Amino acid sequence: MPSSKDNRERKGPLRIVAKGGNGKLRLRIYQVLVLALFIVLWHVLTSPTLLPPIYFSEASHAAFFFGEPLQVLGRLWRWFATGEIYEHLWVTLVETMLSFFIGTVFGVAFGLWLALSPTASAILDPYIKAINAMPRVILAPIFFVWFGLGIASKVALGVSLVFFIVFFNVYQGVREVSPVVLANARMLGASPRQLLRYVYVPSAMSWVFASLHNSVGLAFVGAVVGEYLGSAKGVGYLIHQAEGFFDMNTVVAGILLLTVFALLLDWIVGVAEKRLMVWQPRSVETERT
Amino acid sequence: MSPALALENIDCTFLSRDDLSQRYTAVRNTTLVVGEGEFVSVVGPTGCGKTTLLNVAAGLLAPSAGEVKIFGSLLAGINTHAGYMFQSEALMPWRNSIENVVAGLEFRRVPRSEALEQGNEWLKRVGLSGFGGRYPHQLSGGMRKRVALAQMFILKPQILLMDEPFSALDVQTRQLMENELLDLWSADRKSVVFITHDLEEAISLADRVVVLSAGPASHPIGDYAIDLPRPRDVAEIRLAPRFNEIHARIWRAMKEEVLKGYAQQQRQ
Numbered sequence: 001m002p003s004s005k006d007n008r009e010r011k012g013p014l015r016i017v018a019k020g021g022n023g024k025l026r027l028r029i030y031q032v033l034v035l036a037l038f039i040v041l042w043h044v045l046t047s048p049t050l051l052p053p054i055y056f057s058e059a060s061h062a063a064f065f066f067g068e069p070l071q072v073l074g075r076l077w078r079w080f081a082t083g084e085i086y087e088h089l090w091v092t093l094v095e096t097m098l099s100f101f102i103g104t105v106f107g108v109a110f111g112l113w114l115a116l117s118p119t120a121s122a123i124l125d126p127y128i129k130a131i132n133a134m135p136r137v138i139l140a141p142i143f144f145v146w147f148g149l150g151i152a153s154k155v156a157l158g159v160s161l162v163f164f165i166v167f168f169n170v171y172q173g174v175r176e177v178s179p180v181v182l183a184n185a186r187m188l189g190a191s192p193r194q195l196l197r198y199v200y201v202p203s204a205m206s207w208v209f210a211s212l213h214n215s216v217g218l219a220f221v222g223a224v225v226g227e228y229l230g231s232a233k234g235v236g237y238l239i240h241q242a243e244g245f246f247d248m249n250t251v252v253a254g255i256l257l258l259t260v261f262a263l264l265l266d267w268i269v270g271v272a273e274k275r276l277m278v279w280q281p282r283s284v285e286t287e288r289t
Numbered sequence: 290m291s292p293a294l295a296l297e298n299i300d301c302t303f304l305s306r307d308d309l310s311q312r313y314t315a316v317r318n319t320t321l322v323v324g325e326g327e328f329v330s331v332v333g334p335t336g337c338g339k340t341t342l343l344n345v346a347a348g349l350l351a352p353s354a355g356e357v358k359i360f361g362s363l364l365a366g367i368n369t370h371a372g373y374m375f376q377s378e379a380l381m382p383w384r385n386s387i388e389n390v391v392a393g394l395e396f397r398r399v400p401r402s403e404a405l406e407q408g409n410e411w412l413k414r415v416g417l418s419g420f421g422g423r424y425p426h427q428l429s430g431g432m433r434k435r436v437a438l439a440q441m442f443i444l445k446p447q448i449l450l451m452d453e454p455f456s457a458l459d460v461q462t463r464q465l466m467e468n469e470l471l472d473l474w475s476a477d478r479k480s481v482v483f484i485t486h487d488l489e490e491a492i493s494l495a496d497r498v499v500v501l502s503a504g505p506a507s508h509p510i511g512d513y514a515i516d517l518p519r520p521r522d523v524a525e526i527r528l529a530p531r532f533n534e535i536h537a538r539i540w541r542a543m544k545e546e547v548l549k550g551y552a553q554q555q556r557q
Binding site: 178180181183184185186187188189190191194198199202203205278279280281 | 347349367368369371372373375377378379380381382383384385392393395396397424425426440444
């Protein structure tokens with residue numbers, strides 16, 4: 001919370017920040033330019049009428065393999081205009097959120113437990129390594145047998161992916177608690193339970209948030225791969241169906257839609273992180289010593 | 290009447306976790322008695338097991354042999370009569386100043402409003418009123434030490450264990466903090482064990498200075514009463530002729546140990 005007095009005292013850094021603000025705007029412009037350039041190139045190279053075919057024997061082949069940006073946009077527009085996408089998007093998002101939350105809760109609980117009981121962690125260590133090394137996507141068929149083709153099997157797949165990321169981070173986070181802070185809390189009279197609540201958990205939180213950014217992406221992977229392998233609803237199902245008809249535009253539209261929502265969820269995690277982790281030094285804030 | 294703190298024939302031997310035949314005796318056959326209301330400084334060359342001794346007194350570390358008695362009764366587990374001020378940063382970085390100060394009260398389930406009232410009172414006493422909302426990373430090194438002082442004093446411990454608490458501060462801040470500590474201490478004289486490697490700091494603060502030998506197997510080799518008048522100003526007292534006499538006397542005894550400790554570090 002820099003007061004006006006602090007601002008006056010720190011003229012130097014402020015000037016740099018102002019310059020940095022300009023640079024940031026320029027950076028954004030370049031970033032948008034890259035995207036625009038990519039779309040233009042994509043459009044020019046795939047449009048059957050603009051250029052004579054460079055690589056393919058027929059003009060329409062490029063569009064067949066890579067889709068066309070305008071068609072993709074049109075597909076997205078029709079999805080939302082007719083409302084047919086909502087049902088599928090809803091299913092995918094529910095699956096993603098459920099796997100994200102269940103995986104995170106289990107990961108945190110299990111990570112805390114194992115980090116704080118050395119015996120259990122010593123016994124389970126090889127098995128945890130084995131399960132983590134296993135390519136867990138191949139569990140999908142088993143989950144289909146157990147939970148059917150509905151939402152549950154996709155959630156199970158997503159949870160199996162998210163759980164380990166969060167688990168390992170919490171485990172690490174608890175191990176990295178400063179021994180001095182811990183000893184100090186003990187000297188101040190904290191019981192083992194209070195140590196858990198007031199020292200271990202807050203200290204592990206920064207690691208948890210770092211892992212949540214990865215987890216959001218993996219929760220989507222679980223949902224979409226699950227739908228792709230067997231379902232009747234969801235964006236993954238739409239993509240799978242479109243592939244059956246070689247409808248590349250719909251496939252690309254589905255991918256774009258998923259990307260946007262993954263970014264959105266990641267942004268929400270970022271906002272939560274900023275709110276909950278106010279105690280962490282930020283790079284913009286110079287440390288006063 | 291039993292002394293506030295009595296370490297009797299303490300041995301501390303550390304075993305290497307990888308190789309049990311590798312052992313290091315940090316402290317051997319050490320006896321240290323601190324009376325009620327007495328301010329004792331323990332000095333010694335670096336790596337002589339001063340912190341080990343303090344951790345034993347705090348109950349954070351169980352000695353290999355010997356007994357720790359607190360007001361006459363045998364210590365088991367954490368020493369609940371003691372407050373501990375650590376050498377390195379010990380504040381919880383996820384708590385702001387006031388939350389750090391009241392942490393001990395919170396652990397003891399003191400009602401929130403009462404805890405905050407006491408916490409603000411203590412922040413004021415260490416000169417940090419208005420800084421309650423700052424997080425440790427937003428405070429300077431000296432301010433963080435003040436928060437740590439308040440955090441310890443708010444629980445009214447009968448024994449203060451201090452492990453080179455001001456060694457990371459610059460000289461001016463350090464003298465300010467030392468005077469502040471003496472002020473707080475003189476308000477209701479607790480027993481203090483103040484560990485330092487700085488002989489001047491030890492003499493200017495304490496009633497008694499205990500000199501430890503160089504490690505390994507360090508033990509007390511000298512015990513000097515400091516008869517300087519109180520109240521003291523740590524900056525001014527260093528200019529007193531009596532201070533220099535005491536300093537010269539203790540330094541003669543310490544010098545050899547310091548050189549020994551230095552030689553040991555060179556060999557490693």
